[in-house]
Amino acid sequence: MTGQTAPREEITHRRILRIAVPIVLSNITVPILGAVDTGVVGQIGLPEPIGAVGLGAIVLSAVYWVFGFLRMGTVGLTSQALGAGDRxxxxxxxxxxxxxxxAGGAALIVVQVPLFWAALRAAPATPEVEALATGYMRIxxxxxxxxxAIYGITGWLIAQERTRAVLAVQLWMNGLNVVLDLWFVLGxxxxxxxxxxxxxxAEWSGLALGLWFCRAAFARPEWRDPAQVFEPARLKHMMAVNGDILIRSLLLQAMFVSFLFIGSGFGDVTLAANQVLMQFLTFSAFALDGFAFTAETLVGQxxxxxxxxxxxxxxxxxGTWGLVIVLALSAVFALAGGAIIDLMTTAPEVRQAARGFLPYVVAAPVLGVAAFMLDGIFIGATATRDMRNMMAVSFAVYVAALALLVPAFGNHGLWLALLISFVARAITLGLRYPSLEARAS
Known part of the structure; x- marks a missing residue:
């Protein structure tokens, strides 16, 4: 297949960086687009359009996130098929x-009315903002x-180490989105x-470009062979893999949502401080994604x-590259964390509160890297039942830590519970790692 790396090529540091770096660069473009969307509607001079775009984008991102299993499952299954030589x-x-x-997108179109109603009841706003947000989401x-569908294309390309194509799709979509933002809103x-x-x-054009990068697959008869595409055993396996990943991801999301909800009980200042510090974790995840995706690809092959x-x-x-990245990030957070906080907020009380909890985000990348990289390894191996089960155990550990630590230590206990859950995920997945090597041998 065009642009595809031979699965038996030696695994070197250069090969790992060739896969990982385009993913990291692709991730960097995501917050830039959000900032442009906000900045463009901000030129209207009214607060309601800004709130409407922010609210609508959050709702749709949360809904689409549910389908994130499609990328992860496709990487593992495709990389294994490639490694086995089954083109x-x-x-x-x-x-x-x-x-x-x-099919997933069509289902969302069908249920859009009750979906948007439920979303706006869960996150209510003023009638004007809700009306604008609903119009935004209906488009x-x-x-x-x-x-x-782009999730699936992305996973399929990553499995073949074609991460430059993934970067190209992301740059095209975001670049076109920015140009059209300026034209449609300001012009x-x-x-x-x-x-x-x-x-x-931008999203439909991104799909078209992604399909063009996948054009070699359409030269083979199997892509349109119903007997191959709907082969019962393989279809059942794909559904099981995606189902396990979905459950695991929902538990992980529940953990972070509960973190924010519980933090809101400590007052507006603490909530704001936690929100600022969570951006440190988001940035860490963006940086690690490239190497976790690399693990998915190479382990699967x-x-x-x-x-x-x-x-x-x-x-x-x-994993070694992941560790290098998080050590560098932790050093930056330790040395420049205060300055970064000051850039993100001008409120003196929020700055002071965030500095008080800064040590937790300094420690978080180091404590979380093993869990993050093992996730990639297990996705590549499609050992998704283990991922699901170990995530359930880790979630239970997190809930127990909340019950013990939050009443005694408040927001410090909340951060400790989150870090403990990272360690629990690493330990539980690490104990299951030998089973992957047994399968390979």
């Missing part, structure tokens, strides 16, 4: 991923099939609807080829 299955997996994405929802005066139409067009040595080398080398 026909690689092509068929792309079709399955696209069908799931389009954007029509690109849901494209947005979700044509379309307001909030202009931002929504810009994203709608090694397992598909039943190559124990390559599996172990992929796990160790990608």
């Amino acid at each position: 026909g299955e690689v092509a068929a997996l792309l079709t399955r991923a696209l069908l799931i994405g389009v 954007r929802i029509w690109s849901a099939p494209a947005a979700i 044509l005066g379309w307001g909030v609807s202009g931002v929504a139409f810009a994203t709608f067009l 090694a397992l598909g080829a039943r190559a124990l040595g390559r599996l172990r080398r992929a796990a160790v080398m990608s």
Whole structure:
């Protein structure tokens, strides 16, 4: 397949960086787009459009996030098929991923009215903001099939180490979105609807570009062979993998949502401080994504080829790079964390509170890197049942830590419970790692 790296190529530091760096660069573009959307509607001079775009984008991002399993599951399954030399299955997996994405997006279009109503009841705003946000979402929802299908395309490309193509799709979508934002909002005066139409067009064009990068798969007959695409055993396996990842991701999301909700009980200042510090964790995740995705790809290929040595080398080398990244991040947070906080907020009381909890985000990358990288390893191995079960155990540990520490230590206890959950995920997944090597051998 065009642009595809041979699965048996030696695993080197250069190969790892070749996969990881485009993903890191791709992630950097995500917050830039959000800032441009906000800045463009901010030129209207009213607070309601800013709130409407922010609220609508959060709701749709949360809904689309549910389908994140499609990217992760597609990476593991495709990389294993590639490692096993089954090029026909690689092509068929792309079709399955696209069908799931389009079907999921179509389902969201069908249920949009009750979906938006429930979302706005969960996060109520003023009537004017809600009306503008609803209009924004009613436009954007029509690109849901494209947005979700792109998850599948992204996973399929990552599995073949074609992360430059992933970066190109992201840059194209975000770049076009920015240009259309400026034209529709500032040039044509379309307001909030202009931002929504810009994203709608950018997502459909991103799907078209992604399909062009996948064109080699369409040269094979298997991509449109119903017997191959809907082969019962493989379809059942894909559904099981995606279901496990979905449950695991929902538990992980519940952990972070509960963190924010519990933190809100300590007052507005503490809540704001926690929100500022959570951006440190988000940045850490963006930086680590590239190396976790690398682990997914190389571990999956090694397992598909039943190559124990390559599996172990992929796990160790990608994990080593992850550790290097988090040590650098922790050093930056320790040395410049106060200055970063000052850039993010001008409120003196929030600055002071955030500095008091800064040590937790200095420690978080180091304590969380093992869990993050093991997630990538287990996704690549499609050992998703273990991921699901160990996440459930870790969530239970988190809840127990909350019950013990929050009453005694307040927000400090909340941060400690979160860090303990990171360690629990690392330990529980680490105990299951030998089973992956047993499968490879």
